[in-house]
Amino acid sequence: MASILFPDPDRLAEHSPEFSVLSHIPIVLHPTGAVFTEATDYLRDRALMIWRNGRRKSPSAGSVRQFAYNLSNFLDWCDEMDLDWRGIDRGHDAEPRSLVGYARMMADGRWSDDGPISRATIEARLSVALDYLSYAAAAPRRWRGSFDDAPILGYGQVASADRRCAIPSKADVATWLDRLRVETYPAQHLMTQAIFETGLRREEAVAIRSSQIPPPEAFYPGPYQHIEISYGTKGGRDPADSDRKGKPRTIRVRTDFLERLYLHARNPKERPAALAVFRERHPGEKAPDHLFLNPETGSPYSIAQPNKLFKRAAPAPMSPWTPHMGRHFWACWTLLELLQEEAHLAGLRRGDLLPSTLKEFGHSSLLRLKQYLGHVSEETTDIYLAWASEHLRINLMEDSR
Structure with a gap:
């Protein structure tokens, strides 16, 4: 999931008065924490009217902020669909992996935690996505092939009776x-199964910690257990926090599946074997507490891994x-x-x-x-x-x- 970092105007001014013109321009970050250069450049050039694309008036700081949120949503969708934004096409109804597909998934609620999205919001997001792709195709960047940024019509709005x-x-x-x-590998399979067993978001599934899994002797009697999660959750997250901790919430887990997760954390052939690989490759470094580790590297999986597994x-x-x-x-x-x-x-x-x-x-x-x-x-x-x-x-x- 892309993150948005908002500069501190006071610190920018202290560093150099010339930087104050950039104080309202957000920075887009990859899930790894690295700067998403192309997206950040687009926001800068649109905010400063370097990229006009027929516009005559500079956008307000609030508009630029909304551009950042809309662009982040589009980039997250590309990531979810395992699409390279450089190659995405306008598409039509028969192409779910296109901009029309993006619009339709918002319209029918498949790309939302909040149900079907209003036409105004869809059109605002599409407008930014189209403009960004047109910016990427224009000289001197040429980050992608030519692109037609005319408005997308006819993607449809799902009627309430059909939701x-x-x-x-x-x-x-x-x-x-x-x-x-x-x-x-067992870690990949269990991480995927955890989404179906608990309703975890993909960023929560890759971020869950081994220390969050209680031993079976601490289980309550009954078919379900409840555990608290905070890594990778939405709300209250600091973009600079490498642990990506958000608002805590409690999830419901079948007792037998939670016991399987506990066994995975302690089975010498599963997580402990991956930890041994990590320690061999990174002597002296602190071992990760993540429950699901890549057995080939010993490192935690990236946020893109669940998407790859679903393919x-x-x-x-x-x-x-x-x-x-x-x-x-x-x-x-x-x-x-x-x-x-x-x-x-x-x-x-x-x-x-x-x-x-x-x-x-x-x-x-x-x-x-x-x-x-x-x-x-x-x-x-x-x-x-x-x-x-x-x-x-x-x-x-x-x-x-």
């Missing part, structure tokens, strides 16, 4: 994970197949489980849990789901609830046969 979440079955995901297990073990259960879809999968199936738990505690039978009364009945379940997921909107939970309603409706039809 449904397409989710694969548990059997299809289990089959895909079994194929992935054969093709990958393997073809065929995928659905398209597009990304870590973000894994999070939606967990949310839908977990909401259904929470609703069934709530119904059981209320003394209801399976047939009493009706789609028509689900939202009114399931307030507690929705609240718990939002807490597990972290940043998620009412609109997104409504989509998950619609999926659960449809699932229950189909089950009721089958029971009546």
Whole structure:
């Protein structure tokens, strides 16, 4: 995930009065913390009107800040889709890995934690993406081939009645994970499985620490455990923090899967073997506490690793197949489980849990789901609830046969 760093005007002025003209221009950082040179150059040149592209008026500091947020969203989408932004095309409806695909994934909520995005926001993000790609293609940069930056129309806006979440079955995901297990190292397979088991974002999955996994003797009785995470989470994150700690939240984990993670951390052939490689390659350096380590280098995986893993073990259960879809999968199936738990505690039978009364009945379940997921909107939970309603409706039809 790209980060945005905002300069300190006072420190810039202290360094040199000439730098004060740059005080409102954000710096875009790669997930590694390195400066995203092309994106930062674009923001600078657009802010200072070096890159005009037909514009006559300098943008305000607030506008430049919004340009940075919109550009970061586009670059994160490229990363999520495993696309090189230099080669991306305008595309059409049949091309999900294009700018039209980007727009449609925002319109139907697939590229958002907050559900379908408004047309105004989509158009603002597209405008910046188009301008950035046109900037990259222009002389003297020539970072990519020629690009037509005319506005993109006709990507469609999903009507509220059609805002449904397409989710694969548990059997299809289990089959895909079994194929992935054969093709990958245990750390890679478990990191991917953790997304489906807990609803972790990809940056949270690569950043989870071994020290966060409790021993089985500390488990509470029952099918689920709860652990707190903060590495890689959203909210309150300092862009300069190499540990990428954000706002803490609690996640729900199946007891047997949490025990498997604990065993991975201590199995001599798995994480300890990777640690031995790290110590051999980096004598005297502090060993990483990350749970998932590359057995070839002993180092933590990059934020791009989950995307690469989702491209393997073809065929995928659905398209597009990304870590973000894994999070939606967990949310839908977990909401259904929470609703069934709530119904059981209320003394209801399976047939009493009706789609028509689900939202009114399931307030507690929705609240718990939002807490597990972290940043998620009412609109997104409504989509998950619609999926659960449809699932229950189909089950009721089958029971009546």
